[in-house]
Amino acid sequence: MNTLGLPARARYFCTVTCDADAVEALGWAAERDLAVLVLGGGSNCVFTGDVDGLVIHMGIQQRSIQGDRIEFGAGENWDAAVRFSIDQGFSGLECLALIPGSVGAAPVQNIGAYGVELCQLAPRVRVWDRHAQQSRWIDSAEAEYGYRDSLFKRDIGRFLILSVSLKLSRQAPDLPSYPDLQAELSALAAPSARDIADAVTRVRRRKLPDPAVLGNAGSFFKNPIVVIGVARELKAQYPEMPQFPHQGEVKLSAGWLIDQCGFKGAVRGSVGVSPAHALVLVHHGGGTGQDLMALAREIQRSVFERYGVQLEPEPRVI
Ligand SMILES: Cc1cc2nc3c(=O)[nH]c(=O)nc-3n(C[C@H](O)[C@H](O)[C@H](O)COP(=O)(O)OP(=O)(O)OC[C@H]3O[C@@H](n4cnc5c(N)ncnc54)[C@H](O)[C@@H]3O)c2cc1C
Numbered sequence: 001m002n003t004l005g006l007p008a009r010a011r012y013f014c015t016v017t018c019d020a021d022a023v024e025a026l027g028w029a030a031e032r033d034l035a036v037l038v039l040g041g042g043s044n045c046v047f048t049g050d051v052d053g054l055v056i057h058m059g060i061q062q063r064s065i066q067g068d069r070i071e072f073g074a075g076e077n078w079d080a081a082v083r084f085s086i087d088q089g090f091s092g093l094e095c096l097a098l099i100p101g102s103v104g105a106a107p108v109q110n111i112g113a114y115g116v117e118l119c120q121l122a123p124r125v126r127v128w129d130r131h132a133q134q135s136r137w138i139d140s141a142e143a144e145y146g147y148r149d150s151l152f153k154r155d156i157g158r159f160l161i162l163s164v165s166l167k168l169s170r171q172a173p174d175l176p177s178y179p180d181l182q183a184e185l186s187a188l189a190a191p192s193a194r195d196i197a198d199a200v201t202r203v204r205r206r207k208l209p210d211p212a213v214l215g216n217a218g219s220f221f222k223n224p225i226v227v228i229g230v231a232r233e234l235k236a237q238y239p240e241m242p243q244f245p246h247q248g249e250v251k252l253s254a255g256w257l258i259d260q261c262g263f264k265g266a267v268r269g270s271v272g273v274s275p276a277h278a279l280v281l282v283h284h285g286g287g288t289g290q291d292l293m294a295l296a297r298e299i300q301r302s303v304f305e306r307y308g309v310q311l312e313p314e315p316r317v318i
Contacts, residue, residue, distance in 0.1 A: 001042045001057070003100060005215035006289045008047035008318075010037075010055035017059045017075070019135065019162050023128060026160065029054040037318065038160055040102030041077070044109060044217055044315045048289035051318065058104045062163060071126075071165040074104025078111075086193045090168035092121055095176055097197035098204045100211065100218070104161040108152045109314065110145045114176050114200060119145035122167040125152075127159040135162060147246070148222050148314055156316075176200075209274055215283035216274065220296065221254040221311040234307065254311055255279035261302040268295050293317065 002008070012034065016022040029036045035053030039045070062073030063084060070090070072081045081103050082093040095114040099106075107125050111118050125138045138159070144151045152159050173193045176182065184199035185191045191199070209216050226234070231243050231250035244251045258264070258278040265275035270287030272295070274280040281292060300311045 001039060002045050002047055002217075003041070003043040003211035003215060004046060004217050004283045004289075004292065005211075005285065006047045006283060006287070006292070008050055008289070010051045010053075012054040013057065014054070015057040015059040017061070019060070019128070022056065022058075022060070022160055022162065023135075025054065025056050026128065026130065036157065038104075040074070040105040041100055043100035043211065044105060046217065046289050046292060046313070046315050046317045048293055048317060056160070058102055058161075060104075060162060068169065069165050069167050071163050072103040073163050074102060074161045076103040077101075078103055078106055082197060085166075085168055086197055089170060091171060091173035091193040092166070092168040094173055094193040094196040095200055097200045103164050107143060107145075107150055107161060107164060109148045110150050112148070113204075114178050114181060117145070117147075119143070119150075124165040125161055126163045126165070127152075127161050130158050130160070147225065147251075153316075207277060209276065209280060209282060214274075215285070216280050217315045219254070219279045219314050220281040221258070221279060221299075222314045223254045224252045224257075224309050224311060225249050226252060226309065230308075234309075238307075252309060257303045257307055257309060257311070258299055261299070261306055263299055263302070266295075268298075271295050273299075289317075 014025050016025055037051055037053060037055050039055050039057050059075040060073035061075055064071050065088060070085055078101050079098050082097045085093045095116040096111060099111050099113060106118050107123055119140055122140055125143060126135060127138055128135050173196055180203050181199055184203055185195060188195055225246055227249055234241055235243060242253045242256050255278045263273045264278040266273045269291060270284050271292045272282050274282050281295060283292060296313060303309055303311050
């Protein structure tokens with residue numbers, strides 16, 4: 001149940017398919033003083049050992065449309081939700097096609113791809129708040145979304161996400177500005193949301209290893225963000241270093257830093273770095289989460305020694 005294919009066992013496990021199930025499972029764990037881990041598709045988790053508590057697998061399936069909003073149950077598959085929205089004549093989600101995992105996990109790290117982040121779609125998130133012991137809606141302002149970050153990620157364990165409501169559009173979609181997508185769409189005069197989602201799907205299939213074939217969790221590190229002064233010093237020393245403006249600071253490319261340190265295609269026993277994509281750590285089978293984290297630390301050390309930049313893992317390490 002994790003796309004890295006790492007071995008881990010849960011002491012207790014259940015799948016919940018409605019709000020009442022979820023609340024009952026949380027109560028059951030509280031009575032026994034057990035830690036709780038909510039699991040969707042397991043595509044953003046690194047298991048370094050067994051889970052001594054209750055794993056609640058999110059299985060709530062629900063789709064309802066009201067005006068320009070669609071509310072999806074947290075257990076819906078994300079890509080299926082994207083495709084459903086397009087089938088219903090909406091645009092907005094097309095650039096986020098083929099991101100693995102569940103709808104309920106999408107707000108946790110504010111998923112993003114091709115210049116679009118979940119937070120731009122004005123998500124309202126219905127949660128069970130374990131502090132307040134009640135269900136309530138959390139809007140974008142309260143969720144404090146950031147780059148691969150949110151209140152749900154920072155205050156981990158407090159909120160169980162039950163459903164996500166997204167504000168979509170009936171207008172023609174904005175055209176993506178990324179060159180590889182533009183090349184893919186060049187034959188079409190006015191690409192539809194479906195055309196864009198299909199192009200995104202093709203490009204992603206070419207670029208990223210399929211977790212069903214080779215265990216991985218997508219990008220393993222966040223792109224580091226540094227202040228302008230640090231970025232200038234780095235650029236002076238390494239003129240070829242890619243840098244992107246980011247809300248008054250500068251975003252660096254974690255993949256480029258890792259590649260420059262010679263890790264692309266590296267193998268350490270049963271784990272390694274994808275030969276196609278330096279940001280993707282892979283599990284060839286027969287290894288453990290400890291093996292993977294040892295490689296992650298080796299990469300962090302190497303990048304820090306060479307560039308003075310600290311890489312932060314994107315997935316949750318458990
Ligand atoms: C090949 C590949 C490509 C990827 N590409 C991208 C990409 O382009 N952009 C991107 O942003 N991410 C990407 N990812 C990462 C991943 O797909 C996303 O983070 C996704 O949202 C994780 O969903 P999940 O259901 O698998 O989450 P899980 O791994 O099950 O959980 C992730 C975190 O969310 C928590 N969580 C899950 N469900 C709930 C819930 N209902 N309530 C509260 N907390 C919950 C978990 O406890 C955990 O902390 C990629 C991963 C892979 C394997």
